[in-house]
Amino acid sequence: MKIAIIGGGAAGLMAAITAKRLNNKIDIDIFDINKAVGKKILASGNGRCNISNTEISFENYIGENPAFVIDALKQFDFNAFEKFCKTIGLILDIKSSCKVYPLSNEAKSVVNLFENELINLGIKQILETKIVKIKKENEKFILQSLNKEFNNYDKVLISSGLQAAPQLNSTEDGISIATSFKHSFNLTYPSLVGLHTDFEYKSKLQGVKKESTVSLYIDKQKQKEITGDVLFTKYGVSGFAILDISQYAVYPLSLYQDVAISINLFPNLTKNELLGILENLFKTLKHSDVFTALSGIVSRKLALVILEMNNINKELKSKDINAKHIRAIVNSLTNLRFKIEDTQGFKHAEASGGGVRTDEVDSKTYESKFCKNLYFAGEVLDIVGNRGGFNLHFAWASGYLAGKSLAKQ
Template structure:
């Protein structure tokens, strides 16, 4: 039996290794437009490769139907993934926060061991090759590149990802290939990405970083709240808190909804506690400049902006602040609101949302419900995970189920 896999990322490689281990008689060809496999694996975790997570459920995923992932997570849970890693010689470093990295702390080691497994299993890599269309003739698939035909495949897996990180040659070719077999897809969008905001002081705050609680409002309704690092940038906001919240924000932006965020710089304190701290501070050092005293609790850039928002002069003394002024400062520190208007785009996104509708794919085999012997796995499907190794784990798990089905 002859198998074609389009896309040599985590899902495609896992499917190939799984299928060949289960059926040594398979001929498997993996196609990829890059010079080598696993380009996105190499880029994940800033080169350290946040490869999985020990605590995973469908609550860690977003899509038209997040529960689609449950069968894959059941059959290929973290223990199964750990066993697979051992089988290729990869040892893992499991962190207290449940994130999982290779023990080497290098993504290169992951790709190197996967390459070794492909070579050992005699799986054929056809690299620097872009598949532009697929035909099906008398139950056989023919893959066409720009200058060559690859004929007579019994089964085809599309695992070519989506548009996140186009600088790594990421494309949406998989959607076009699926569409030729009557598949539909939900609009794609960048996920785990910085957000552009409508906020007049953003350039003045550029570079300011602080742990904060970010609350997302969609059409004035509270949607989700996340506490983590926040980074102000020239275009708006980034940092782990923003990457996490972007998954919900960008989806709403795509639906032309009103998207706002609220920033609480002191989530560990109540408003009254923060008010008491500032009142005591200003009273005990009343002859000092207010901006100087504020730098005791926030950065100098933020201290200056706080006074601007309160319409107070930059050289105002602490003793010149009245209770209304202080309450205004507290309100800004606990509820700084700004409108979200755009994202940093696919180039700066860690993942892509949207994709092939999961209603058209069998969640046990990852076979198309519309075309026999056509399969999908990984990011090309309308499933996107939270930050923390969840996207890579879905790639491994969906690739595993697809690989089992390909072997039969």
């Protein structure tokens, strides 16, 4: 039996190794557009590779049907993944945050060990090859690259991902191939990505970073609230809280809905508590200007913008500021609100949302419901995980289930 795997990322690598271990008689070819497999793994976790998470449920995933992941997570949970890693010599470092990294703290070691296992198992890597079309004739699959044809495959796995990080040659060719077999797909969008805002003072706040609570509003209705770091940038906002909230903001934005966020820069204080702190601050520094006083609780950049937003002269003496001014400052610090206009795009996204519709794929085998012996795994499917190792874990788990299916005669 001859098998083709399109895409040598996490899902494809796991599928290949799983299938070959279960059935040593099969021949497996992995096709990848890059000079080596695992390019996106190398880029994950800023090169450290946040490889998994010890606390995983379907609630960590987004898509048309997040429950699609349940079977994969049951069969290939974190314990199963850890056992697999030991068989290829990969030792894991489990953090108190539940995030998991290689003990080497280096993504390169992850890729090297997977490559080593491919070689040990005799799995062929066909690199720098872009598969653009697949046909099925007489129960055999024919793969076409830009300049060559590859014949007589009994089974094919599409694990080529989506468009996130196009600088790593990411494409949506998997969707194109899926549609040629009558599959449909949901609109793709960048996920875990910085957001562009209409905030007129954004360039003045560039570089300011603060733990905040970010609230997301879709068509003026509050949808989500996340607390974490917010980083102000020249284009808008980034930071962990923004990357997390982007997962719920970008799809509505792509549908031209009204998307806005509110940032509470003091999530651990009530408005009254913050009001009291400011009143005491201005009394204590009554002979200083309000800019100097306000700089006691926020960065100087932020203090300047808050005063400018509320038409308060920065040289005004603290003793002369009135109650109305203080309430306005409190409101700005706890409800800094602006519209989202765009994202940083696929180039700066950690993942892609959307993809091949999961109701057209068997959740237990990852086989197409439309074409026998055609399989899908990983990011090409309409499943995207939260930040923290969840996307890679779905790639491993879906690749494992697909690999079990590929091994069967």
